Amino acid sequence: MGLLQLLKSQFLCHLLIGYVFLVSGLIVNLLQLCTLPLWLVSKQLARRVNIRLAYSVLEWWSGTECTLYTDPKSYPLYGKENAIVVLNHSFEIDFLCGWTFCERFGVLGSSKVLAKKELAYVPVIGWMWYFLEIVFCKRKWEEDRRTVAQSLQNLRDYPENYWFLLHCEGTRLTPKKHQISMQVAESKGLPKLKYHLLPRTKGFGITVQNLRGAAAAVYDSTLNFRNNEAPTLLGIINGKKYHADLYVRRIPLEVIPEDEAGCAAWLHKLYQEKDSFQEHYTQTGRFPGPIVSPPRRPWPLINWLFWSCLLLYPLGLLLVRLISSGSVLTILASVALCSAASLGVRWMIGQTETDRGSSYGNKEGPLNN
Numbered sequence: 001m002g003l004l005q006l007l008k009s010q011f012l013c014h015l016l017i018g019y020v021f022l023v024s025g026l027i028v029n030l031l032q033l034c035t036l037p038l039w040l041v042s043k044q045l046a047r048r049v050n051i052r053l054a055y056s057v058l059e060w061w062s063g064t065e066c067t068l069y070t071d072p073k074s075y076p077l078y079g080k081e082n083a084i085v086v087l088n089h090s091f092e093i094d095f096l097c098g099w100t101f102c103e104r105f106g107v108l109g110s111s112k113v114l115a116k117k118e119l120a121y122v123p124v125i126g127w128m129w130y131f132l133e134i135v136f137c138k139r140k141w142e143e144d145r146r147t148v149a150q151s152l153q154n155l156r157d158y159p160e161n162y163w164f165l166l167h168c169e170g171t172r173l174t175p176k177k178h179q180i181s182m183q184v185a186e187s188k189g190l191p192k193l194k195y196h197l198l199p200r201t202k203g204f205g206i207t208v209q210n211l212r213g214a215a216a217a218v219y220d221s222t223l224n225f226r227n228n229e230a231p232t233l234l235g236i237i238n239g240k241k242y243h244a245d246l247y248v249r250r251i252p253l254e255v256i257p258e259d260e261a262g263c264a265a266w267l268h269k270l271y272q273e274k275d276s277f278q279e280h281y282t283q284t285g286r287f288p289g290p291i292v293s294p295p296r297r298p299w300p301l302i303n304w305l306f307w308s309c310l311l312l313y314p315l316g317l318l319l320v321r322l323i324s325s326g327s328v329l330t331i332l333a334s335v336a337l338c339s340a341a342s343l344g345v346r347w348m349i350g351q352t353e354t355d356r357g358s359s360y361g362n363k364e365g366p367l368n369n
């Protein structure tokens, strides 16, 4: 274990990182709130300010290495156009890998996702997403068909390039969800998938329909981790290194059928292809095609140094004052506050854990929702 990894695994280090993450995030949330009047004056300027504010929270502490497999001809277009990203949903840190790639291609602050509504209430990240015009769904089509379409329409004049992420499986893969979704596949006469849940086609259909002309392509993205790892956020916080491999194919939006049934059939075929890429990965330890290496940028490090210096210095001063005050009551109150904050951060980490995930796709029944 290297010195940096040893440091990362220490409890005190977790407390300090948790403190910097939480306080910097809340400051950014507050600044975002202050941009509300700006929306009335200039919507596009308010959007640009929020993109930059979000950037400084999203790119944070991750030691995950990511390798990109893709066609070198498509590579120069990444980050230079709007795109719909279709990504498998098997790992607890899918979102971190997504952020890492967004950062490398300069679209971290502007990128979007079709996210479950419950995430809107997660402090810092969920609150920030509200200002970033993230599209939320209740996974209840009767309600989502109208609200999701409206939110997508709002993105048509977005002032900066973005990726719109869709986890078409709708929930993270578990053995039970997989078994149930394969029953649905069988009942629909569709081939079984080994590594994916059956994709939900309605969200994809409505996204393509509403972003046609605004997004140039679908980036079919398939993620896996080396050595059969099942990475967790807690693992990362404890300094564990994971290595992600991502296979991306750029598919021009024009090739996707315009009618609902054709579009759904196209997506099912895409997932059958994704399944074969995962099989290839399992057999050979790599995805097909050449590797390209997006360069690391200095901004994440500069960003972290900025927030750490800004927030750790006053914390140090406060601690010295607290101890020298000698007041048992003040010290107890401070310990209680720190405990509450660390429980809050632990709850947020819990939101990323598949074991604590939703029951969506878990119930047997006519609709299996």
Ligand SMILES: CC/C=C\C/C=C\C/C=C\C/C=C\C/C=C\C/C=C\CCC(=O)SCCNC(=O)CCNC(=O)[C@H](O)C(C)(C)COP(=O)(O)OP(=O)(O)OC[C@H]1O[C@@H](n2cnc3c(N)ncnc32)[C@H](O)[C@@H]1OP(=O)(O)O
Binding pocket: 078, 085, 087, 095, 097, 098, 099, 101, 102, 111, 112, 113, 114, 115, 116, 119, 137, 138, 139, 140, 141, 142, 144, 163, 164, 165, 166, 167, 168, 169, 170, 171, 180, 181, 184, 197, 198, 199, 200, 201, 202, 203, 204, 219, 221, 248, 361, 362, 367, 368, 369
């Ligand atoms: C160069 C590098 C490139 C790429 C880099 C990679 C990524 C970076 C990109 C962007 C990053 C940006 C941000 C990322 C940050 C964070 C991400 C965090 C995570 C949030 C993600 C989530 O919250 S996922 C959960 C929410 N999202 C979704 O659910 C999307 C998919 N779902 C849908 O599309 C749904 O259709 C819906 C939500 C719109 C509506 O759901 P509902 O359940 O109401 O309706 P459905 O149509 O889905 O259900 C009825 C139909 O489904 C059939 N059915 C029933 N049971 C099942 C079952 N178990 N499995 C499959 N199908 C089932 C049923 O029969 C019905 O069928 P029909 O034939 O009638 O359609």
Ligand SMILES: CCCCCCCCCCCCCCCC(=O)OC[C@@H](O)COP(=O)(O)O
Binding pocket: 014, 017, 018, 021, 092, 095, 116, 119, 122, 125, 167, 170, 171, 172, 237, 345, 348, 349, 351, 352, 354, 356, 357, 358, 359, 360
């Ligand atoms: C050391 C301190 C570090 C503190 C870090 C706290 C970080 C909290 C980040 C919260 C971001 C939450 C994003 C989670 C995205 C996610 O993966 O959602 C799952 C959904 O797709 C599907 O849900 P489900 O149906 O339950 O599988």
